[in-house]
Amino acid sequence: MGANEGKQAINRVVVVGGGTAGWMTAAGLASMLGPTGLEITLIESEAIGVVGVGEATLPHIKNFNDTIGVNEAEFMAATSATFKLGIEFVNWGRKGDSYIHPFGEFGLPNAGVAFHQYWRKFAGQPGVGSLDEYSLPVIASRLGKFQPPSEDPRSVMSTYRYAYQFDALQYAPFMRSHAEARGVTRMEGKVVDVALEPESGRVSALTMDDGRVVEGDLFVDCTGFFGLLIEKTLNAGYDDWSEWLPADRAVAVPCESAGPLLPYTRATAHEAGWSWRIPLQHRTGNGHVYSSQFLSDDAACDTLLEGLEGERLADPRFLRFVTGKRRKLWSRNVVAIGLSGGFLEPLESTSIYLIQEGITKLLELFPADQDCDVEVAEYNHWMDLQFERVRDFLILHYHATERDDSDFWNHMRTMTVPDSLAERLELFTAHGHVSAYDHGLFLVPSWVAVLIGQRVLPSSVDARVSRQADAEVLRHLAGLKGHMEKAAGSMEDHAAYLARNNMMRAAA
Amino acid sequence: MSAERILVRGTPVQAGVIGAYLASRWLAAGRALELAIDPEDNTAAPFVTRPSIHRLHGEIGLPTDQLFARCGGSPVLAAEAQTADGSSVQLPFSAFGVPRGGLEFHQYWLRASRLSEQADLTEFSLSLALQNAAHKPPLAQLAQLPVEFGIAFDRAAYGNALLSFAKAGGASVVESGNEQEQDADLVIQCSPDAGAPKWHGQELTIALESDIPGLEWHHLSSAARRFASLAAPLSNCAPEQAEWTRLAVAENERVADMRELLSINDPLASSRPALQRKAEVFVACGRIPTEDYEVFTPPEWLAALWARGVRPRRSDRMAERLPDAQLLDWLDQLRGQIASLTRQVQAA
Numbered sequence: 129m130g131a132n133e134g135k136q137a138i139n140r141v142v143v144v145g146g147g148t149a150g151w152m153t154a155a156g157l158a159s160m161l162g163p164t165g166l167e168i169t170l171i172e173s174e175a176i177g178v179v180g181v182g183e184a185t186l187p188h189i190k191n192f193n194d195t196i197g198v199n200e201a202e203f204m205a206a207t208s209a210t211f212k213l214g215i216e217f218v219n220w221g222r223k224g225d226s227y228i229h230p231f232g233e234f235g236l237p238n239a240g241v242a243f244h245q246y247w248r249k250f251a252g253q254p255g256v257g258s259l260d261e262y263s264l265p266v267i268a269s270r271l272g273k274f275q276p277p278s279e280d281p282r283s284v285m286s287t288y289r290y291a292y293q294f295d296a297l298q299y300a301p302f303m304r305s306h307a308e309a310r311g312v313t314r315m316e317g318k319v320v321d322v323a324l325e326p327e328s329g330r331v332s333a334l335t336m337d338d339g340r341v342v343e344g345d346l347f348v349d350c351t352g353f354f355g356l357l358i359e360k361t362l363n364a365g366y367d368d369w370s371e372w373l374p375a376d377r378a379v380a381v382p383c384e385s386a387g388p389l390l391p392y393t394r395a396t397a398h399e400a401g402w403s404w405r406i407p408l409q410h411r412t413g414n415g416h417v418y419s420s421q422f423l424s425d426d427a428a429c430d431t432l433l434e435g436l437e438g439e440r441l442a443d444p445r446f447l448r449f450v451t452g453k454r455r456k457l458w459s460r461n462v463v464a465i466g467l468s469g470g471f472l473e474p475l476e477s478t479s480i481y482l483i484q485e486g487i488t489k490l491l492e493l494f495p496a497d498q499d500c501d502v503e504v505a506e507y508n509h510w511m512d513l514q515f516e517r518v519r520d521f522l523i524l525h526y527h528a529t530e531r532d533d534s535d536f537w538n539h540m541r542t543m544t545v546p547d548s549l550a551e552r553l554e555l556f557t558a559h560g561h562v563s564a565y566d567h568g569l570f571l572v573p574s575w576v577a578v579l580i581g582q583r584v585l586p587s588s589v590d591a592r593v594s595r596q597a598d599a600e601v602l603r604h605l606a607g608l609k610g611h612m613e614k615a616a617g618s619m620e621d622h623a624a625y626l627a628r629n630n631m632m633r634a635a636a
Numbered sequence: 637m638s639a640e641r642i643l644v645r646g647t648p649v650q651a652g653v654i655g656a657y658l659a660s661r662w663l664a665a666g667r668a669l670e671l672a673i674d675p676e677d678n679t680a681a682p683f684v685t686r687p688s689i690h691r692l693h694g695e696i697g698l699p700t701d702q703l704f705a706r707c708g709g710s711p712v713l714a715a716e717a718q719t720a721d722g723s724s725v726q727l728p729f730s731a732f733g734v735p736r737g738g739l740e741f742h743q744y745w746l747r748a749s750r751l752s753e754q755a756d757l758t759e760f761s762l763s764l765a766l767q768n769a770a771h772k773p774p775l776a777q778l779a780q781l782p783v784e785f786g787i788a789f790d791r792a793a794y795g796n797a798l799l800s801f802a803k804a805g806g807a808s809v810v811e812s813g814n815e816q817e818q819d820a821d822l823v824i825q826c827s828p829d830a831g832a833p834k835w836h837g838q839e840l841t842i843a844l845e846s847d848i849p850g851l852e853w854h855h856l857s858s859a860a861r862r863f864a865s866l867a868a869p870l871s872n873c874a875p876e877q878a879e880w881t882r883l884a885v886a887e888n889e890r891v892a893d894m895r896e897l898l899s900i901n902d903p904l905a906s907s908r909p910a911l912q913r914k915a916e917v918f919v920a921c922g923r924i925p926t927e928d929y930e931v932f933t934p935p936e937w938l939a940a941l942w943a944r945g946v947r948p949r950r951s952d953r954m955a956e957r958l959p960d961a962q963l964l965d966w967l968d969q970l971r972g973q974i975a976s977l978t979r980q981v982q983a984a
Contacts, residue, residue, distance in 0.1 A: 160954060160957075161953055161954065163956075163957045164953050164954070164956040164957060165956075166953075195738070239661065240661055240695060240864065240865065241867075491954070492923060492952075493917075493921060493923065494952075494953050494954075495921075496921075496950045496953065500920070502916045502917055502919070502920035502921075503917075503920055503921055506913070506917050506920075506923075506925060509913070509925075510925075551875075551878070551879075554875045555875040555876070555878075555879050558868065558872075558873075558874075558875045558876065559866075559867075559868040559873075559875075559876065561865070561866050561868075561875075561876060561879065563879060565928045566926070566927075566928045566929065566930070567926075567927075567928055588868070588869070588872075590867050590868070591662075591867035591868055591869060592661065592662065592664075592864065592867045594664060594666075595664040
């Protein structure tokens with residue numbers, strides 16, 4: 129007798145909502161569990177628009193795509209995608225500043241001492257330059273170059289990873305075709321009623337606007353901010369983090385591409401928020417995230433439109449949000465993935481990462497039956513940790529600033545930050561040491577990139593740096609910088625790489 | 637006169653591990669390192685190291701193969717610990733079986749055992765097979781096999797070798813009682829009696845535990861490596877002290893989890909939250925969740941849970957992707973390969 133015999137087995141999953149989160153979830157479940165007989169249905173309505181979240185991604189998405197069998201060239205062409213080696217932050221530490229948070233390392237460690245420690249000791253000396261100059265992905269980004277990393281760990285070409293920038297409105301259909309080819313059933317229509325089991329309070333069925341009833345064992349809420357199942361039905365509750373991240377609105381608009389196809393996203397700080405610029409093959413995605421406490425919608429829109437680098441392609445579209453997350457991302461038999469689960473502004477392109485993490489964890493803990501309180505608790509524990517650690521990293525961007533040119537920046541610079549972040553800052557500012565954890569998205573090089581990029585310089589350096597003669601370190605720095613420049617220079621032009629590898633979308 | 641001076645107190649092997657690492661990674665002009673040796677080390681048991689020894693030796697340039705030969709080395713592929721009922725359990729450093737399709741082997745085993753009777757999970761561990769073989773393979777051969785291993789050394793010989801290495805690197809070695817404590821900016825105390833590790837003021841205490849082989853090594857090497865990685869002027873290092881203590885305490889909590897798992901009558905009734913989480917999730921779905929700063933590897937946790945009779949109530953659904961016949965064939969082949977490999981190694 130099977131362990132779950134007699135209990136209600138979970139064999140039917142219903143995904144509600146068909147944007148990025150919905151189709152990624154359906155494709156992930158179908159690829160990994162479809163062969164086990166799991167039935168997956170996705171309900172979406174063409175009458176309901178999608179937010180189209182996450183045009184910019186993190187390197188982890190490549191793992192997701194590889195795991196579910198996505199062909200990279202087909203994916204790139206289908207979604208008008210470009211490669212991404214990092215994110216440029218403009219005007220964050222001070223107006224006029226620029227640094228890139230790369231998907232890779234800075235320099236190379238020496239005798240166990242992190243590279244940035246050596247750089248810090250000699251920063252400001254002639255020829256040493258900025259920390260950026262010792263990062264291959266940063267140099268390549270500035271040059272508009274791209275090449276996949278080497279698998280040889282001895283090569284400097286192995287010191288980075290890459291992600292994608294793609295058209296989210298094309299990504300969902302791409303994932304849809306992938307999912308449908310693996311057996312996912314799509315149903316067109318709106319959900320007008322949600323039926324709950326009287327005793328357990330679990331969702332049992334959804335009624336659609338044409339009267340059809342869809343039953344399921346497990347439901348995935350991908351209905352965006354609305355949270356049809358997780359909030360409107362189950363009242364999971366919401367942890368509001370606007371105390372630390374007060375931006376609550378965004379306005380987005382695409383424009384024509386202008387200039388070369390750059391392999392990085394740009395985030396430019398403004399009076400009360402920041403704007404993104406994401407270069408795609410066929411257009412540039414733009415948006416302005418801001419706090420309505422400090423800036424009006426009109427002013428935010430004006431700032432965005434003034435900064436466009438090409439001809440506007442559509443009317444500006446406004447979004448409202450509350451930064452935070454659901455108290456329970458999995459409640460009863462409903463799992464919230466995507467914006468229905470929470471929202472953290474896309475400053476570090478974490479939206480799709482959090483979707484991916486939600487899918488991966490759901491697969492790992494996929495329950496056999498409805499007796500799954502432990503799996504539910506574990507899922508929520510894990511996702512809470514992921515959200516909180518991303519949150520701290522985002523707060524750092526706003527808090528580690530010298531800007532005092534607006535009420536917004538004065539507020540962000542002087543606010544009390546979570547203890548976990550305050551302790552990190554204290555450790556780094558002393559002697560440049562970075563507290564590492566095992567379970568979190570952002571690793572040591574990411575913290576170093578943002579801290580130093582935003583002028584949080586340690587007052588002193590690791591005491592071991594003095595073990596090496598100054599002249600020797602300076603020689604090493606010069607050699608490394610030259611080596612990086614040469615390696616980046618040898619890489620292919622980003623647009624040429626896309627074209628040569630049949631990754632460009634065919635003209636409509 | 638040195639600007640900074642560290643005094644390390646411990647037995648030869650304790651002061652040796654700390655001293656060798658700090659001599660290589662911390663000592664420099666203007667710094668002094670003194671090792672005050674308590675010669676009264678009556679521990680007869682070998683000094684067992686975990687697989688991280690290879691990394692540490694590599695970092696500081698110690699020749700593992702030479703030390704292996706000179707210090708009575710013997711490979712260790714699993715640590716042996718005692719459980720509440722007086723029996724012993726072997727905690728292998730490497731995974732059971734081999735993962736497949738991103739899923740750990742034991743999930744396939746769980747499913748197969750529902751289809752037909754299977755040999756115990758422990759029979760699918762190459763680490764345990766080699767550990768329990770009459771003769772251990774030579775170091776060079778082990779390095780070619782897909783297993784992690786530590787080394788058990790003769791305690792006195794290894795301690796003396798490390799002290800010599802530290803001395804060659806600039807440390808001074810004196811017998812306990814002859815040290816100059818009053819001049820030390822920091823005293824590193826290796827203590828089996830300390831309740832918790834702590835770096836505060838001018839004293840850093842390494843709380844040593846040895847009930848699970850390899851733990852003493854772990855605490856010493858981890859303390860030294862972490863201290864070096866947080867290097868700062870000893871007169872101005874409050875944030876580094878707090879960070880060192882935070883991480884060392886976190887690791888000790890994970891060790892305490894394992895100790896409780898091995899010693900408590902009902903592991904599912906533990907009041908330790910992290911252990912309770914591990915046990916409950918394992919029972920629910922066969923996964924073993926990890927915390928930040930784990931000391932023991934997932935295969936060690938699996939072996940410990942298994943030995944204490946904790947069993948998952950189901951296998952992972954992803955294991956069902958493999959057709960029944962193919963699954964059973966694969967397990968047969970795998971067991972055969974482990975037996976064959978063990979025989980080959982014995983015959984070599």
